[in-house]
Amino acid sequence: MSSGKVTPISGFPEFLPAERIIEQHVLDTIRETFELHGFDSIETRAVEPIERLSDQGEDADKEIYAIHRLAEDLQGEAAATSHEARLGLHFDLTVPFARYVLENSGKLQFPFRRYQIQRVWRGERPQAGRYREFTQADIDIVDVGELPFHYEVEVPLVVADAFSRLPVGPFRIQVNNRKIPEGLYRGLGLDDVKTVLRIVDKLDKVGPDAIREMLVDAGATKEQANTCLALAEIRTPDTSFADRVRDLGVSHPTLEQGLAELTAVVDGAAQLAPGLLVADLRVARGLDYYTGTVYETQLLGAEDFGSICSGGRYDALASDGKRTYPGVGISIGVSRLLGKLIADGAVTTSRPTPTAVLVAVMDEEHRTESMRIAAALRARGLASLVSPTAAKLGKQIRFAERRGIPFVWFPGGEEADQVKDIRSGEQVAADAGQWTPADPADLRPVVRAAAAQASEGTRED
Template identity: 65%
Template sequence: MTRPTPLSGFPEWLPAERLAEQQVLDRLRRTFELYGFSPLETRAVEPLDQLLRKGETSKEVYILRRLQAVEGAQSGSASAEPGGARLGADDEVSLGLHFDLTVPFARYVLENAGKLQFPFRRYQIQKVWRGEKPQAGRYREFLQADIDIVDRDTLPPHYEAEIPLVIGDALRSLPIPAVRIMVNNRKLCEGFYRGLGLEDPEEILRIVDKLDKIGPNAVAELIIGAGGTESQAKACLALAEIRSQDTSFADAVRALGVEHPLLDEGIAELSAVVETAREHSPGLVEATLKIARGLDYYTGTVYETELAGYEQYGSICSGGRYDNLASAGKDVFPGVGISIGVSRLLGLLFDSDALAVSRPTPTAVLVALWSEEERAASNRIAAALRARGIATEVAPVPAKLGKQIRYAERRGIPFVWFPASASAEGGDQVKDIRSGEQVAADSGEWNPPAADMAPTLQ
């Protein structure tokens, strides 16, 4: 075998990075569970027709075939479609890898509705796959951490105000730069556009979504190109400029003189989101009326999140309220959710050395080994330490003492334990190899400082 090389778009972390990722995930989980979200996982695959329901993402899907089915096709089986998306056997549905966690979750809710308690809140931390061209910060395989709350028939709007509290607490539990959640409301925009007399509010939303990329002049031109007047375009841009960390955005919107019942509803909902967040975490949430979110399925509050110092990389955490994603016959399950792009976030932080762990191994203590015959004695010490929650390894070989200490040093293991049998002083000793301090110790009683028990994020 020749030495393998990385696959573009499929990032893999080194052990220290993975240890950091694991700690990040543990803290996210902890916060999600404090808010009563249940862990959930769905299978990696969905029927292809479900994945292709949303036109926009159809190009990004990885389809699956069993090699056996392919080989059957190559040896002349009539049922195979050359190059096609179907699996070989007729009784199997065509499958693709999921490209997000929202579509699979909506399907899961429909499939298991009779066994779930509504409103149902779940978090889901899984890999997703997109066959896009890999670019900086854009992967073909990446980890997402999603939370959603779905209800049967109707979903009270206060859940749209709760989501930013959860995400705020979760992200603020990490030693990362400050986050700002930018919120808007689809009803507010749609009501405003309709109040202005614009007849295709979705089209206007898609145009305004390009504001940061193409600038206000180009946006105005596109609105006019879509049948709007100059003054309508101007009003749309004026709306998009409004932002506030309190409910004063409402006055600014009113000052534009547009009226529509949907606009009133949107302003009320967005005010509740901003007010709830302001009481909980001042500075966390900002009404930012240019936020549009490209995807069609959002129907109320939408969220995007900026990381201070990393604004140019776009949103690290996005979502919104959706009313039409999960429905079967008369059953409708509206929901609201948000998704943290974990791989993308960590990729940015690792690349700029902004996140690391205190040591690159779980091990706190290396038990030295005087001879291979004394391995059982060193094992007993290790077992006694582990029984009290102290992560411990035994030295691989009875090398010279200096070599065993260097073994620990290279790994960032803070303590080396010297078993009594060959120690000059008689009893067991433990050495902090950073300070050089060495003390007598009993493996049934000694504890490392709390900060050294496990690797911590820093």
């Protein structure tokens, strides 16, 4: 490795040990929740053909990282014609999953319920909450031919269950149906629906005046632009949004279909989790494969941070020409969520290491005895580390303190072993085959909301 100065690369997050413990806790909780709801885990490859990744909206082709072998450049081969140059790193997990369903349809049981937790890559400008490499946690439900609407009620309930098990604070899941804006735009005479959707999707970023100007530049009249903006301002905690949309005076069959579908989803969720979903007709999602219900999730009090969880229904993303596999899914932006929680100090861990016990080495001649003790503790599920040196016991204790290890074990030789809680100073005789911490929370680091930890207080050293 070069001895020169190391230059950080923005947009590729890395974690210190304590932060990694928090990340692992979040990932484990999400995984366990997904499995509780009957989802099966899969993994897909990191690359897909660029032609499949591109043309998905949101300027996806501009965000794709293309890959090729360095040897191609060195050998002067034409990268544009090589097979590897036509591959790109996936920017989400839904497009690869659709391909996976097509390739494995004969081996899957439908409706197929999948969860997937993997890294994705996007070539966008790094900023708060936006990375070029990040982790997503997705669930999807896919069926053959038709997909009942009740799954569109279910997927946000799963996310709500996961978040209820994590110290994320209050949140709100916003829901819309892509057929509502599409039907309204067509009813207004605006047939370039994709362009209008992409413009209106920028409303939170640039504001209504800029959106109005952009719509007029795209061919809309001021009256049409104002109606598009009026639709985007409708937000209700119940099904009253439908009447407010009809009050705009626009009619179209697609609009009515979207209103009926969104009404069913909001009403269905209200019966199981009152107040969980909010109908927000501003939500559109920039990816073109969404065809119906779409979701976005915000942390209350941090709305400017944007969505931490999003998704929707797609009816034609997975199709082999003979059969279509409609699906609905939702994705938790794990790295995005963690970036917010860690930066705000909203979540902490009780210690920065999973190691619970440091086994002291009385002298190098007896290191083997310390290793046997550590092995006995590990066999009973106690994460243990043997001291790297047979230094004075005070130095070994300070070694444990600096690393956040709560207990130090002293081999007794002919006498009984002793274990010391270096936070309280309490020291007792112990047997490696039987001893366990009095507080079960000491077995593993505990992740909790910072406010909860502050209110509980900490033990004195």
